[in-house]
Amino acid sequence: MTSPFAGTGLLARIALRTGWRAAAAWVLGLAALYLVTGLSIAALYDTPQELATYGASVGESMIMLTGRVAGLDTLGGVMMNEYSFMVAFGIPVMAIALTARATRKEEESGRSELLLAGRVGRLAPTAAALVVVVGVFTVLGLALWAATLTVDLDRAGAALYVASIVAAGWVYAAGTAVLAQVFAHSRTVWAAAMSVAGLTLITRGIGDVNRNWLSWTSPLGWHGLTRPFGESSVVPLFVAVVAAAGLAAAALWLAARRDVGQGMVPARTGPATASRWRASRTGTAVHQHLGALTGWTIGVVALMAMYGALMNVVVETMMSNPDLAVFLGDSGTVVDSIVQMLVAFSGFLGAGFALQTLTGLRGEETAGRLEMELSTGRSRWSWLAAHTAVVTVGTVVVVLAGAAAFGITAAAVLDDPGLAGRIIGAGAWYVPAALVFDAISIGLFGASPRLQVLAWAPFALAVVVTLMGPTLRLDEDQMRLSPFGAVGTAPVGPVNAIGVAVLLTVTVVLVAVGLAGFRRRDVPRT
């Protein structure tokens, strides 16, 4: 009997040939960011005294987002702490994106079936996807390692640090591969994997803040627990590698037992007829995005409510540490700064929803459904306008739901009823920042559809600038170039009315460009 892995090499080569661009973008983006972080931190904290002040200034406030980083009095520890946002969000998303694309998306398209009918074993598609994604993370590790050489870090610590990032990526990739066996559609795989990743972020946050066992339930927790620049330990690294291997084995075990093209969850049937509302122009648009909106809203509310609920732990820890309170002067400002960060987070998630949903419109076009819809009495203008309206409302819902969940839980645990209103009000100011990304995507879709996917680039840039601006020593004017900086610093500081006005104007202009372009261009443009 030939091996069920036959053809793995061929499939891996195909995956690399067709997917190297996305992989290269992730590796280069993340490694470049680490390099810049390192250079700017090394220049900023060039004496032990300065490093000591860093450790004191960080305190407890951000731990629920970034995890507890050991060795904050070393350059490596400071860099790890500054880069921890990128690890917490970038690594899981990179793993999910690359794995879902290499597994379920290929199968959904029918390409896997075509290859599996050849001399290709049943396990080859999953095995090839894992080999490629694991390889890409290993390359990322090498790139990060190269970046650590540019600054004077503890070499052993740097090696353990990079290894723990790579291992976390492996775990998320293998976990996504398991979900890709369970669910028949890549959209569902994405949603499920992002939910699980969000959960691991939350358990790591709670565990690290409370210093308890919950940190051990999360791949991000294992990354932090190696404490590469403190009292280092390789045990969590082994745990991660074993978990990745176990999940990969589980994915292969499932792949060996299921039908190609099917999930483990049987497809449900639905109603045989469409109601008047469902068949109407707006109804079609609403229903198309309702699933994504529900998923994003649930995710945002869960994440933000968790952070809100943790606010009292943050405040208590700071109050119980008189030195810290003295150093920080007013504990209120630290609370405020994390509040502002988290409100901006709702804005990121709203923009993420919009970009993902609007990319789906392009999917409608390439799948040929758009021409069918437009061949009816439906005008192009009204089709795109209906989708724009629905996605815009959805973006507002996601941003405000996140701010509300955060505000209400934080107000409850801190026993400060006024806080809820302040936070929700601040969330509203981030709506224009999120909407600008709707507009970029719509503008590209109308004017130059093949480039629509590039709308993610300014978003990624804006997130990086907002999260890492201080690390990268960007000044206030430079921070304002990110839409999330342009709206001001509510609820801590003032709202930038001019910035909001500019954002709204840009939004309107880009949407108009999109609508006008869509009326003129060929459909479909494949």
Add this chain to the structure above:
Amino acid sequence: MRSEHESVVRVEGLVKTFGRARALDELDLDVRRGEVHGFLGPNGSGKSTTIRILLGLMRADSGRATVFGGDPWRDAVELHARLAYVPGEVTLWPRLTGGQCIDLLGRALGGLDPGRRDELIERFRLDPTKRTRDYSKGNRQKVSLIAALASDAELLVLDEPTSGLDPLMEQTFQECVREAVDGGATVLLSSHIMGEVETLADRVSIIRDGRTVTSGTLADLRRHTTTEVHAVTDADPGSLGRVTGVDGLRIEKAADGRFEVRCHVPAPRLGEVTGLLHAAGIHTLTASPPSLDDLFLNAYSGAGAATGGEEQTGDRR
């Protein structure tokens, strides 16, 4: 009964369910070495599910399926080394060219004959330098067909392979299948194009609702159906009504004193009927066998008309 031939594909009592839906319900299929076997059935009757089970992509709930005597699920890779598959809906890698895709598929099929590959590209008039996202459905299908036909496979599994091809390419496809069979290949051809099946298939199996309705050579199928006879005779062949199986008999006296006769006659009774007509003095005679379309429409619609031994009733038009 089956001792005189070798089965390449053998399926007995195959059952496959998806949740509560029963896609295959005790399906039987027998494809013999060296034949083109037409595999027919209405949409959703289970053709593609059967093919996916034969390719080991899906596992049957019960029943037996063998390909080259092996188990398609357990021995998938060995069996695939001897077969090539063309699906009805071909999705390729949008950024690669048609030529690159042919080679990728060729690698998965264990290598292509380069001369044959180029010859087929020529014959199917495919531009191998175009990116596949710019291809029409028919051109994507050509890519898959060229890879399969250039692969020297013993068994070609074709699932509606020509649904996007123009009539000229359809012609080319038929020639290529003929050549493959002359070279010793066996073909399982699922198709809705009656002309294609009629030209190519040695035997056909018709399935409906996951069950085999009928199976046999086209001559077999025809034998069990009735021929439409239209004659003008000098005398009244009234005794026709007493021949068993003759149906829908209408005799009208025309203005010129002759008799216009119409009836449906089962194939085994044709001799007897023409004898009676001859005795009545034939002036004109046309006997039209049922078209394949009629055969299939009957089988598809569930009239059961094409099955052996059953009597034909009613007007089929």
